[in-house]
Amino acid sequence: MVDVVFTSRPELAGTHGMVATTHWLASATGMAVLEDGGNAFDAAVAAGFVLQVAEPHLNGPAGQVPALFVTAADPTPRVLCGQGTSPAAATPARFADLGLDLVPGSGLLSATVPGAWDAWLLLLRDHGTKSLRDVLKYAISYAWKGVPVVGRITATIDAVSDLFVHHWPSSAQLWLPGGEAPSPGSLHRNRTLARTWQRLLGQAETQTDREAQIDAARRAWSHGFVAEAVDEFSRTAFRDDSGRDHAGLLTADDLASWEATYEDAVVTDFGEWSLVKCGAWTQGPVLAQQLRLLEGFRDRLRYDNGRPDAETVHLAAECAKLAFADREAWYGDTDVDLATLLSWEYAQQRRALVGDEASGELRPGGPDPRLPAVLARTQGEAAGTGAVGEPTVDPAGRTRGDTVQLDIVDAEGNMISATPSGGWLQSSPTIPELGFCLDSRAQMFWLEEGLPNSLAPRKRPRITLSPSMALRGGEPTLAFGTPGGDQQDQWQLCFWLAHTLGGLNLQEAIDSPAWHTTAFPSSFFPRTWQPRELVVESRLGQPTMRELAERGHAVVDAGPWALGRLSAVSRDPGSGMLRAAANPRGMQGYAVGR
Structure with missing residues (x-):
């Protein structure tokens, strides 16, 4: 466990009920209903x-x-x-x-x-x-x-x-x-x-x-x-x-x-923990794919006083690139072979592509993967919102990452x-x-025919919205999530690693410095991407950021508190103790409970 970790506010604990959302009025409302x-x-x-x-x-x-x-x-x-x-x-x-x-x-x-x-x-x-x-x-x-x-x-x-x-x-x-x-x-x-x-x-x-x-x-x-x-x-x-x-x-x-x-939910086992996600009509399984890839690097992942080292961030970013490339090639409102995509054997093959330097390629796996042809013209264009955790809008009405989150548990x-x-x-x-x-x-949707996420009548788009839950020892224990469009399952990865690997409590894990890569196509018009861009919170520290740049990442400093709007609640099945935490970034998210 970590001895001293900065946290913006305390992790809440109680036995009656816990509500954590992206806005204080919603949190207060949820608690009023519980009361x-x-x-x-x-x-x-x-x-x-x-x-x-x-x-x-x-x-x-x-x-x-x-x-x-x-x-x-x-x-x-x-x-x-x-x-x-x-x-x-x-x-x-x-x-x-x-x-x-x-x-x-x-x-x-x-x-x-x-x-x-x-x-x-x-x-x-x-x-x-x-x-x-x-x-x-x-x-x-x-x-x-x-x-x-x-x-x-x-x-x-x-x-x-x-x-x-x-x-x-x-x-x-x-x-x-x-x-x-x-x-x-x-x-x-x-x-x-x-x-x-x-x-x-x-x-x-x-x-x-x-x-x-x-x-x-x-x-x-x-x-x-x-x-x-x-x-x-x-x-x-x-x-x-x-x-x-x-x-x-x-x-x-x-x-x-x-x-x-x-x-049915998609449940993926990782030792004592099991991650719960929606199906591949969402991007949700990419979080499980990232974790499966990172299993092979577990002895190289390190946290020190609540902060990951450069190698941890590098490995997480490179695994994210592989998982999101698979999202682009295989996910959609159709029959998706998640059993293969989430298997240890497939991850082992893909893991071999992770090197010590940043990759600049979009590399889906599996047999004969096919990517949308239109991506050839969007590669390298300005993503526009890569370095912000809150959504931005341009005068034409283009938006990205516009979402809210709520997590609630009762006694x-x-x-x-x-x-x-x-x-x-x-x-x-x-x-x-x-x-x-x-x-x-x-x-x-893609307008090119024949892709898993191609437009068709009465079909669900493959969405970025990605709530999460986790079981521990087979018991429901944790609910969490964040707004953020394509970044949702990267910022949730930051939280997961900080909590389950770094030993941080819910609030400390939310407060821990976050990062994400934009090295895959955006799900939002005009579908741009930056092959080597890595957006980080400056609280990672200048030495860590320099090492990441030396590894070939195009590092973008988003500022100290910019990425993610996570909230989380948990329940200890043995004691019945309930806990909650919410994001301080943007000064809107709050947890409440007793």
Whole structure:
């Protein structure tokens, strides 16, 4: 164990319940629900809706939510799939007719079926105890009375203000009151959204039974006035980051044809620990691939007073390059041979490619791997957001890493990790009747035919959203995750190594210096990548950074506190002790519990 490690705040400990999220209002909401007798799933739903109001630049009502969870009655990890599919009309040929070789990163063409509402309500119905009104009232109140604006909201709106004013007037009306972005610390109201939620509640409460109310609200969204408004709005052409105006493809029938589902989780064993991830329709298994590769280097991985040495960072970065190259070649909403990709034998073959110097190649493994041809023109272009942990937006509305995170555990052992995202305020024009906008997740598809992640009708894009859980000795022990787009499973690797290898507690592991490489294609338009770039927090130390540069990495100093927005909770199955921690970077994430 480490003797002295810097930590920004204490790791929380208690026995009643723990909530850790990327915004203090969501954490406080989740804890309020636990104190009111709700369980972890009630708290997660309430916190999830509050995040849509408190961090609208990072997620929204028409976004998506993948989650991992276990119940007190069943310790088998399960996946909640809240990622909607592409429209029935979405085909590569349709985009080719429009002269596009990539799906735009903003506007209406990149919308998938909104998944968050149905997913949260499915979880509430099947595993929660509270009524829909009980969990939704907090978000409605914040939308109606106003939510304190954080600085990143103002910066995001400022960055796209010209787009709003000249091309997305409904967004300008909502987000530029009086012609200016709301100032940090001021209250911003979205009463149209509050009315939408109140209308959904009204239709739910025509039923008397709790479960019937929830199902009625789900139907009011997918078969009722929400679907109708989405259908009508999608027929209008708006500017997107192709530089032209396009109408959308999403229809009311697309919404009516989709429901959230449950799936088996991917569980990968690493000694006493087992990592739990969503399937390969997310990037989640790349974290398991990185860990499998690093198993062969375990005797070379070192932490000293909470900081990894240069060799540890180098090996982690090189293993990440190999894992993410496999993501690009093999992952998608299709049959993916994870048994091979996560096997010791395959990792042993791939591990031989890791040398003492930084690689500049994209090297997928397996038989006859195929990469998108369009990557030839995006290699080496400016990635634009490589050195920041928070999302950035350019005037055309291009975004990256816009996501939130929540992790909750209660005294009974119910536990959940969720990574909501999409439908952020800058993804597409606001639908005036509803008070929110559609997502832009379809930008993650390739338009080239024949790839695992090629666009096809009614298919899920391979998303970056990647919640995590872990078992220890076969018992559910840990839930964690972070926003950050492609970097999510690299920053989670930093946390995992610090916690399980470095011996740091949850808060110390979150505070430990982080890093990531951009040496693989971004999942976000315009799909750029930098072959040798390694972004690091300067707290790694100048000697470590110099050694990494000497190994051939193009080291980018992101500053001392810049990468990741991790949160985590844990439960000791033996004692029942609960713990939690949250990220200090950005001064928004908080853990709360008792």
